[in-house]
Amino acid sequence: MAPLLGTDGTWDGGATCSPCKAGSDTAPLKSILYVDAYDSFSYNVVAMLEETLGVEVTVMTIDSDWPDGNIHEFLRHYEAIVLGPGPGNPNLPKDVGIMQDIWNLKDAELLPVFGICLGFQSLCLHHDTPIERLPYPLHGQVRRIQTKAKDVFENISSLEVTLYHSLYANLEKSNGLQHSSSKDLDFLASLSLENGSGPNTQVPMAVRHCRKPFWGVQFHPESCKSEKEACKTLLRNWWQLALKFNKVVGRNGYGPLPDAIISPNENTTPFPNIAYDMLNWSHATSTCSAYRSLARANLTAEAISDIFNSPGSPTVLFQSNGRYSIVSVPSPGSWRLKYTLETQKINILQLHGDKKEIEKSISVAQLWDALRYLMVMKKVDSGSAEIPFWGGFLGYFSYELGLACLPHSMKTSDSSLLSENSKNSTESSVDDPPGVSLLWCERSIVIDNEDGNVVVQSTVESDDLPAGWIDEALQQLQNHALNTAAGQEDDSTFLDPILREGIMSTPEEATYKQRIAACQAELEAGESYELCLTGETSISLPIPAKETDRLEFPWKLYKRLRRYNPAAFSAFMDLGDTKVISSSPECFLNWDRDSTLEMKPMKGTVRKTPEMTLEKAKEVLSSTKEMAENLMIADLIRHDLYGICGSGGVHVEKLLEVEDHGRVYQMITHVKGEVRPDKLGCSVRHMPQLRTSNMAAHGLTALQRCLPPGSMTGAPKERSCMHLQTIEARKRGIYSGVMGYLDLGGGGSFSVLIRTAFTSGSAVSKEPKDNSRQIWRIGAGGAVTTLSTAEGEWQEMLTKLRTVQNIFTPSDVSL
Numbered sequence: 159m160a161p162l163l164g165t166d167g168t169w170d171g172g173a174t175c176s177p178c179k180a181g182s183d184t185a186p187l188k189s190i191l192y193v194d195a196y197d198s199f200s201y202n203v204v205a206m207l208e209e210t211l212g213v214e215v216t217v218m219t220i221d222s223d224w225p226d227g228n229i230h231e232f233l234r235h236y237e238a239i240v241l242g243p244g245p246g247n248p249n250l251p252k253d254v255g256i257m258q259d260i261w262n263l264k265d266a267e268l269l270p271v272f273g274i275c276l277g278f279q280s281l282c283l284h285h286d287t288p289i290e291r292l293p294y295p296l297h298g299q300v301r302r303i304q305t306k307a308k309d310v311f312e313n314i315s316s317l318e319v320t321l322y323h324s325l326y327a328n329l330e331k332s333n334g335l336q337h338s339s340s341k342d343l344d345f346l347a348s349l350s351l352e353n354g355s356g357p358n359t360q361v362p363m364a365v366r367h368c369r370k371p372f373w374g375v376q377f378h379p380e381s382c383k384s385e386k387e388a389c390k391t392l393l394r395n396w397w398q399l400a401l402k403f404n405k406v407v408g409r410n411g412y413g414p415l416p417d418a419i420i421s422p423n424e425n426t427t428p429f430p431n432i433a434y435d436m437l438n439w440s441h442a443t444s445t446c447s448a449y450r451s452l453a454r455a456n457l458t459a460e461a462i463s464d465i466f467n468s469p470g471s472p473t474v475l476f477q478s479n480g481r482y483s484i485v486s487v488p489s490p491g492s493w494r495l496k497y498t499l500e501t502q503k504i505n506i507l508q509l510h511g512d513k514k515e516i517e518k519s520i521s522v523a524q525l526w527d528a529l530r531y532l533m534v535m536k537k538v539d540s541g542s543a544e545i546p547f548w549g550g551f552l553g554y555f556s557y558e559l560g561l562a563c564l565p566h567s568m569k570t571s572d573s574s575l576l577s578e579n580s581k582n583s584t585e586s587s588v589d590d591p592p593g594v595s596l597l598w599c600e601r602s603i604v605i606d607n608e609d610g611n612v613v614v615q616s617t618v619e620s621d622d623l624p625a626g627w628i629d630e631a632l633q634q635l636q637n638h639a640l641n642t643a644a645g646q647e648d649d650s651t652f653l654d655p656i657l658r659e660g661i662m663s664t665p666e667e668a669t670y671k672q673r674i675a676a677c678q679a680e681l682e683a684g685e686s687y688e689l690c691l692t693g694e695t696s697i698s699l700p701i702p703a704k705e706t707d708r709l710e711f712p713w714k715l716y717k718r719l720r721r722y723n724p725a726a727f728s729a730f731m732d733l734g735d736t737k738v739i740s741s742s743p744e745c746f747l748n749w750d751r752d753s754t755l756e757m758k759p760m761k762g763t764v765r766k767t768p769e770m771t772l773e774k775a776k777e778v779l780s781s782t783k784e785m786a787e788n789l790m791i792a793d794l795i796r797h798d799l800y801g802i803c804g805s806g807g808v809h810v811e812k813l814l815e816v817e818d819h820g821r822v823y824q825m826i827t828h829v830k831g832e833v834r835p836d837k838l839g840c841s842v843r844h845m846p847q848l849r850t851s852n853m854a855a856h857g858l859t860a861l862q863r864c865l866p867p868g869s870m871t872g873a874p875k876e877r878s879c880m881h882l883q884t885i886e887a888r889k890r891g892i893y894s895g896v897m898g899y900l901d902l903g904g905g906g907s908f909s910v911l912i913r914t915a916f917t918s919g920s921a922v923s924k925e926p927k928d929n930s931r932q933i934w935r936i937g938a939g940g941a942v943t944t945l946s947t948a949e950g951e952w953q954e955m956l957t958k959l960r961t962v963q964n965i966f967t968p969s970d971v972s973l
């Protein structure tokens with residue numbers, strides 16, 4: 159017989175319970191076990207529990223084994239258990255995993271449970287209430303729900319909550335079933351859902367078990383759009399009832415196990431030796447970035463790059479957040495690295511001198527370890543305080559590299575996943591770009607676009623000597639500034655003849671629309687809340703016969719893009735066989751040298767026309783559909799940052815704001831997190847290498863844990879990526895990846911690689927074969943929800959595509 163909570167389901171357990179003293183100096187924190195169904199909101203729940211209840215939470219994923227195979231013994235560590243939200247359907251055992259074991263606990267082993275969304279549905283299902291599809295999914299939608307104002311809803315008669323579900327507990331069917339026991343569940347809150355012309359559907363929103371200490375809610379109390387105070391009261395009410403139950407039955411959790419996260423996916427790999435080679439090759443980098451400034455030089459980043467970089471040599475130009483333009487400059491010690499996912503090989507290549515190359519096999523996890531090691535070992539302590547990059551790496555991480563960083567490390571070596579154009583093409587130059595490509599940069603020049611000041615800097619000690627490289631470079635810049643009026647050269651005569659021979663292949667409308675429908679089918683099945691569907695356009699161009707023309711082509715194309723679609727993260731990369739031109743408006747992740755991480759996801763796009771003003775765009779983007787799209791990603795980003803920064807460390811600075819971004823208006827959210835090395839978040843707590851105050855290490859770990867960008871996947875991230883891979887059936891490559899810098903001073907800045915074209919193939923950089931062509935690829939897409947229309951999504955994809963595609967049109971052809 160279960161311990162009695164009350165025989166009529168109306169037990170008022172909270173009334174006599176004293177407020178919890180957890181967190182006080184004397185008592186150790188009480189602990190809760192959180193069962194994570196690989197949702198993208200899990201760490202928001204964990205943070206809310208820790209912040210509101212003053213408890214310590216252990217996270218265990220649904221596919222974990224109970225430690226020592228002994229659930230009973232393990233659960234004795236905890237006061238209570240929270241079963242989280244997640245993708246999928248509780249009717250499928252793999253989607254709920256170990257959640258099911260909780261319902262089968264013997265009466266003497268029971269502990270208080272709180273289920274959220276999927277956890278709630280699992281509770282209902284196991285108590286004879288079927289889980290079925292809603293008339294229509296409710297993803298990212300905010301609704302007011304009515305409660306019975308009792309039990310966990312004491313003092314809350316109604317509240318606004320965010321919903322993220324496609325499935326629901328069909329209470330009507332539950333009542334109709336013949337069961338030996340009478341109804342076990344008392345439903346405490348509901349939503350009456352309009353259902354076209356038919357009767358409204360009653361959707362249960364909260365439940366408690368009549369005799370066991372089980373509660374659940376269908377909504378997401380942790381979402382940033384759920385009514386905060388009411389949801390905190392709800393959790394506190396539950397916690398008091400939970401503690402009361404434990405007191406009545408005499409159970410007392412003995413505190414969490416030392417491992418903060420229990421997951422089958424965490425395996426440690428040996429430290430990679432290549433890190434020592436990388437360190438060796440960076441010996442010229444000192445602990446100081448010497449610099450001199452040139453005030454208001456009236457120089458563009460492009461003009462500067464033209465002075466210091468020869469066409470075709472490894473070069474990166476990156477504009478960070480519209481403010482700083484960083485230009486890489488070669489030095490005798492320059493080297494670069496690339497990582498090939500398909501072969502799991504890292505190559506490091508010296509760019510000067512004897513041009514040595516080292517190749518080693520390492521895993522993706524080892525690659526991150528090597529990068530962290532090098533960045534920490536080569537820490538630069540001083541430089542120009544105003545400049546966020548003092549030296550370090552410039553380059554990119556691809557979308558597929560991001561997939562490989564997900565908990566189940568999605569493999570993309572499957573040969574059916576060719577890039578869209580390589581499937582159609584028999585030409586030679588379509589290669590997969592490396593998963594990572596980075597340029598080690600000792601010398602650089604940075605323009606502060608706000609005041610026009612130019613800083614010449616180097617980490618090589620001898621560069622700072624009188625008449626050394628810094629002086630020399632400064633002189634070159636001064637001469638150039640005097641001699642040239644900053645003008646915008648027009649490269650049409652160079653570009654047009656090549657572009658005229660272009661063959662463009664855009665996504666096929668019918669196929670794209672079928673894919674939108676395929677996404678919506680997954681959303682309706684509860685597999686995802688939002689899917690960012692994308693398609694690829696390719697442009698096949700002749701390779702100029704003259705070597706200089708061949709080498710200059712990407713750079714001139716970049717300059718054209720920069721003029722056509724100026725963007726906060728305009729960028730150019732020439733890294734071996736891979737060339738990238740980008741006009742991204744979207745910040746992925748920035749971190750400073752002290753402790754702050756920030757992410758600014760975009761979702762919601764409106765094309766700018768003479769009639770479409772900012773005010774009108776705000777109106778368009780305030781629809782339920784657009785707000786829901788952005789909210790889902792805002793909650794996902796909060797989760798990503800909580801995973802690094804832990805409870806109390808994440809703040810939403812801006813939610814769903816509309817901004818002007820050149821040719822489009824975009825809705826944006828801005829979330830910040832503070833890294834506290836002694837209080838790390840759930841996804842990094844177990845990493846011993848993070849007992850450091852060096853932000854370079856924390857920033858790299860944040861990248862490792864937060865890729866691929868949530869705004870390019872949808873939520874929940876991992877399940878969404880899995881479905882997108884099947885639906886899109888291609889590799890995205892550099893598109894949907896991130897690019898930016900890793901600063902030796904500790905900071906970093908990365909954009910999302912959208913509104914970007916790239917090419918990767920040996921034909922572009924080496925002697926071309928007869929008739930071989932270069933293939934440029936442009937990805938574009940948008941978030942699909944169940945409120946999307948096929949035509950609307952198709953047009954949105956075209957709007958984004960055109961911001962880059964149009965530069966491939968010869969200048970005398972009207973668009």
Ligand SMILES: C=C(O[C@@H]1C=C(C(=O)O)C=C[C@H]1O)C(=O)O
Pocket residue numbers: 690692744759760761762763869870912913937938939940941958
């Ligand atoms: C998918 C793209 O953009 C992403 C999707 C957006 C949207 O759905 O509104 C907005 C910005 C990006 O996060 C793209 O530009 O190709």
Ligand SMILES: NC(=O)CC[C@H](N)C(=O)O
Pocket residue numbers: 242243244245246247274275276277279322323324325326683684685
């Ligand atoms: N947020 C959730 O937990 C969703 C649960 C389930 N996958 C549904 O869509 O209904």
